[in-house]
Amino acid sequence: MALTNKVLLIFGTRPEAIKLFPVVHALNAVGGVDVKVLVTAQHRQMLDQVLDIGEVKPDYDLDVMEPNQSLDHLTAKLLTGIGNVLDQEMPDRVVVQGDTATAMVGALAAYYRKIPVSHVEAGLRSYDIYQPWPEEVNRKIIGTIADQHFAPTGVSAAALRAEAVSAEAIHITGNTVIDALYWVQDKIRANSALVSGLCDIEARFLGRKIIGVTTHRRENFGEGMDNIASALEVIAQRDDVGIVFPVHMNPNVRAIMDEKLGNNPRIALLDPLDYPHFSRLLSICHLMLTDSGGVQEEAPALGKPVLVMRETTERPEGVTAGTA
Known part of the structure; x- marks a missing residue:
């Protein structure tokens, strides 16, 4: 990943937080990068648990969670909320993970402002737009916008190449969920009270x-x-x-x-x-x-x-x- 002045990581659910807190730590360890974190709290309580154990303090929290809200209502709130933060921060790059509404809308809002997007866990495909729903389409939308695709495996990289993503834009990285899992296992060994x-x-x-x-x-x-x-x-x-x-x-x-x-x-x-x-x-x-x-x-x-x-x-x- 080419170094930029300001990187904004956007996530909103527990799985996203698990898979991105190792990325937040890694970026914070790199000199010359201004790391900002925006959480949407698409999942409130479950997200907060991971932020705490993962030692991540968000710079922005949209707190969009509502019981049983529709996908269109959630998407509208995310688009305006994320857009407002992007207008305020104007980052050099946005990082999203996976296949949630937060990830898809984060990429879309960045695209509207011509901000480049990095996609962590890119290239996963079931080839059925209703299995998983709506995640399969969310990933495909992000894949058309991102200019950096961090594929966890060779299979996911091949899926991206089949969709005409250039080989230079695809980076096989492994999956950050394993980094997070081993990290928390080490914490448990050090403190069983957890x-x-x-x-x-x-x-x-x-x-x-x-x-x-x-x-x-x-x-x-x-x-x-x-x-x-x-x-x-x-x-x-x-x-x-x-x-x-x-x-x-x-x-x-x-x-x-x-x-x-x-x-x-x-x-x-x-x-x-x-x-x-x-x-x-x-x-x-x-x-x-x-x-x-x-x-x-x-x-x-x-x-x-x-x-x-x-x-x-x-x-x-x-x-x-x-x-x-």
Whole structure:
């Protein structure tokens, strides 16, 4: 990355924060770069947990989160809010990560001002615009705007080349989620109190195979969530397992899981875990069941297999390698 005077990193969700705090640290370690951080708080509480453990203090916070807001309402707020910050700061470069509304709108607002964009975790494709939805299209939009594409793997780099992105603009970097995971694992080893909140669960399921679960994808709302809950009921009939399930706060997830699974003694329904505690869950589990993209990368990095609860994935490398 060519050095510039001012770089603005824009993110708004927990996964973005996890994957960008190592980038913030790395840029701050480079002399001559004025690093600014704008968070949109598309996810409020879950974002704040990562900012704290990741030691990142935002320069701007749009605080746009509202319960069950529509994508068009969110997008409109993001576009005007990010635009106002860009007009105030006029950075030399904007950095976005992944596939969220915040990332897409951050790139679009920068494009409107002819500010170059760097895309972290570029080139992931499922080739189905409704799986994941709306993330697949968000990535494609960012890909048409960015002039620097930081692809995590050779597969993602090849996808970009197939879309006529010049080879000079593509940089295979690996995935920053692994940098973040190893960083927080080191912090846990130095201070076990960071994950003491799982001690009771670990004692409760001592001697059992722990199955970790996460689910939050929009395309699973409704029948998909019902199917996942029913499957977990069947799995929990085994007397050698304990299911640890941090349940997303979205009522489309929580209401179904509370109703179907709330009284099952072999299933621990928890509030969303902060980043250290979730890293601990990855460490102690036998396998992960998830529709998350990041978990498909994090769990195998700790030697844990993943069952992907989706019809498609933009991360086929895990399936090819046999880890997912």
